[in-house]
């Protein structure tokens with residue numbers, strides 16, 4: 001039998017896409033827990049702890065986490081099916097690909113969706129948001145904290161406070177799939193009503209868990225809806241009693257939870273909330289790693305996609321290929337050096353840029369040397385590609 005101390009994951013290429021990301025041996029070992037009943041007395045407190053530690057990561061006292069088997073996408077379904085009734089208005093702030101997907105999901109459930117689109121690499125101007133909020137009543141405003149297609153970071157606090165001032169009954173929904181645990185989030189203080197995320201990015205766990213955290217205000221709006229919830233699996237009517245039961249230490253069943261993934265998530269949350277670095281230091285280390293990569297890219301003459309550093313994410317970097325070079329010049333050369341990055345995703349400029357993720361241990365565990373390895377591979381790959389094309 002392998003013990004946790006002996007367990008080492010297999011040698012592999014360094015995964016520095018903006019999610020899934022590298023996970024620790026401890027998290028992978030927790031995922032290999034022997035099969036357990038989802039209603040056993042051993043498992044119930046593990047699930048309950050995950051709910052409590054999720055609140056800690058988002059700095060919220062009493063918001064309600066929903067931990068449900070599925071990917072980040074299921075968060076959009078939960079918001080659309082539980083908080084927006086058919087025919088109600090939703091305002092989506094668009095800073096890249098994921099704004100279109102959230103709009104599409106809201107429309108699928110019958111919402112009337114208006115989008116405010118930022119220019120590529122930018123964020124939506126607050127004055128434009130204010131004007132839209134004054135023009136009609138919106139049930140929800142959604143925005144993407146870090147749009148993974150552009151690496152653009154929106155100012156969550158500013159947006160939430162603007163909505164509270166101009167349209168206090170509108171719920172502020174933040175797609176934080178690419179920002180939880182890599183960007184500072186203060187859910188209660190900033191007044192965010194829903195934060196939705198997934199396990200495979202900053203939360204440093206394998207993919208497969210949808211994590212949605214709803215403020216008590218959002219839960220009240222849900223409780224007072226007049227039409228039926230428009231989903232079966234994503235219904236909070238089904239899941240709310242389950243989450244409450246697990247947190248209270250009782251068994252409950254609606255649909256089988258991903259037991260092993262919950263063990264892995266528990267270990268990652270334990271590392272994030274109960275071991276060094278602290279949450280504040282964790283964010284600082286992400287900022288440092290980000291600056292190192294962005295500075296190195298700049299020194300190599302690469303332009304980043306966000307229009308300036310103040311709107312650039314700290315957990316990822318999106319870079320245009322230099323003139324004359326394309327994806328096939330760079331990505332395979334990085335791969336040959338053991339570094340896996342991601343190509344472009346924004347539909348309008350897909351072939352013109354690539355993305356590097358620097359979340360989780362890649363940013364927080366400097367002894368691993370991940371950031372330096374990425375920078376060195378980038379320098380070598382560019383030099384080699386330039387020689388070839390000269």
Ligand SMILES: Cc1ncc(COP(=O)(O)O)c(C=O)c1O
Nearest residue numbers: 071072073098148175177178198
């Ligand atoms: C910002 C954002 N929202 C939503 C999603 C969808 O998450 P998933 O692919 O886990 O369904 C992603 C995935 O990368 C994302 O980056």
